[in-house]
Amino acid sequence: MKDMKIESMVLYKCIGKLLIVLLLLPLFYACGSDSSSQEEPQLDAPQLVSSTPANGAVDVADADLNVVLTYDQNVTAPSAGHSRVVVAGATVDKVSANLKNVTICLSGLEKGTNYNLVIPEGVVLGPTGVKAPQLTISFSTVKKPEIKPVDAELCTSDPLPQAKKVYDYLISVYGSKTLSASMANVSWNIAEAELVEKATGKYPAIAFFDYIHLAWSPANWIDYSDTKIVEDWWNANGLVGASWHWNVPAKEGDTDLNKYTCTPGNGTQNSDGNWTTTFRPKNIFTEGTWESNIAKADLEKMAGYLKLLQDKGIPVIWRPLHEAAGNIYEYNGGTAWFWWGIDGAEAYKKLWRYMFDFFKGKGIRNLIWVWTTQTKDADFYPGDEYVDIIGRDIYSQTVGTDNASQYNLIFGSYPQKMIALSECGSVAKLSEQWSAGANWSFFMPWYQYDATTLVGHQHADQAWWKDAMSQDYVITRDRMPSMK
Incomplete structure (x- = not known):
């Protein structure tokens, strides 16, 4: 009977120590972990959903063109990055952002030409400042119709x-x-x-x-x-x-x-x-x-x-x-x-x-x-x-x-x-x-x-x-x- 009391006391002590460990464990991790883990996780980088014209588009008019990029989240395009947007052979006149869209205004396009519009990383930012990855939109303008020789003579014989x-x-x-x-x-x-x-x-x-x-x-x-x-x-x-x-x-x-x-x-x-x-x-x-x-x-x-x-x-x-x-x-x-x-x-x-x-x-x-x-x-x-x-x-x-x-x-x-x-x-x-x-x-x-x-x-x-x-x-x- 005495032995049973001793065993019970030992069991109670073990359980008490285990409870103390369990109670102290969260405090241990809180004190020992990196403080940055307490910050809210950042959103993923903005990703392109679609573009107008679409990447690879053909027969695009060679008039002034507004390229519209639509992302999966609201974005900004700070003016400091506008000069980094380039398209060889044409001119980037303006870059602007509104909600999920970024509009890039181009001029100087010519018929029958392939263009690559490059938007480097960081030109477009997510709502918490996360940089959108570099993006290239390729398109080609409408080809000038081949002008074949037309009938050289009037249908009127012996014309004035x-x-x-x-x-x-x-x-x-x-x-x-x-x-x-x-x-x-x-x-x-x-x-x-x-x-x-x-x-x-x-x-x-x-x-x-x-x-x-x-x-x-x-x-x-x-x-x-x-x-x-x-x-x-x-x-x-x-x-x-x-x-x-x-x-x-x-x-x-x-x-x-x-x-x-x-x-x-x-x-x-x-x-x-x-x-x-x-x-x-x-x-x-x-x-x-x-x-x-x-x-x-x-x-x-x-x-x-x-x-x-x-x-x-x-x-x-x-x-x-x-x-x-x-x-x-x-x-x-x-x-x-x-x-x-x-x-x-x-x-x-x-x-x-x-x-x-x-x-x-x-x-x-x-x-x-x-x-x-x-x-x-x-x-x-x-x-x-x-x-x-x-x-x-x-x-x-x-x-x-x-x-x-x-x-x-x-x-x-x-x-x-x-x-x-x-x-x-x-x-x-x-x-x-x-x-x-x-x-x-x-x-x-x-x-x-x-x-x-x-x-x-x-x-x-x-x-x-x-x-x-x-x-x-x-x-x-x-x-x-x-x-x-």
Whole structure:
């Protein structure tokens, strides 16, 4: 019994010593460990999540570029490190950070060039000052489209010498320069060209007119035989262009000029008050039809007006029967916007060639023929032997690369022809289009009917024109050689 008491006492003592050791152990480690272990652990270094453009991107526009780096945590980019960011062959203009993004602004990029943007370690910091590792973003800019030789001869046989000079000049600058152009306010004036000159100090190289009022001329308010305005422009070394909104009677037998129109329909007024016409192009080729009689009379009259300019040695960049396909290839239920496209591609091509041959038969030799594509309408193309330049009309495309995509699409389909921005409105600045690879032969914003200034212009405002006319690759009238 005594032995059991002794053993119990020994056991209690051992347990007590063990408890003391366990109680003192945390204190021992606290006193003996490194004090730095008591600091809060640092966050990991910021890591890149994505970049715009992405690493390895191709066909990046060679305009001023903002490279955006997105990290996995909020970051800063102290100004002391900005000078360490480099990209060979270009300029780093600015470095800034906001939340998880770092934006690097670059300028001086060139087409068809590979670039490596280097952001050294420590330029970007995490929220506790941890340095982001070095980063390189590689990309290449859009390649300049290969400019293949275009058709060297006009489709008009034995052309007016001045027409040949103009065409040869357009070929000589194609791809490296672009000619500026303006559209007459409705018909027979240089009102838009005057607005451009007032805003920029320079006239466009080309003035386009419109024979839209052929049925009314001559009148006291419109007379296409009075060619002084065209002669003055030509004598100032400006080039002359012309389109033709070909208005016809609403119905057979109609002589009311107020009902003349180029919009296809049932010969009545639309909800907007404008008239439509039952005139069908396919009937032009049937002798004795009212369409045939109207077409012949109009072409005869037009030939006479074009001959007046030819006799004065003035060539015309001629853009008739434009936008023939309308939106029939763009939407289900799409339709032609003008009567000359309402019967489809075959009738349209036949009409184009009919006009071409009619003018040829009348001795008209001063025309440079421009056909306008809708980019999906190859079936409407009249043929190389009837077309000198391919035009494209673009509206409401405010991104330069979108305009360039259309240029490249047309270039791929018609490399044998020069390509022009034959109409435009509310599009990206000319410099942005050109930098993205849209090397138009010429460009022409549409007019605004009530414009007295380019400020607030609905199609191309003062800022747009100033950008265009300040580029060294844009040819203005004062830079044009004489074509006489």
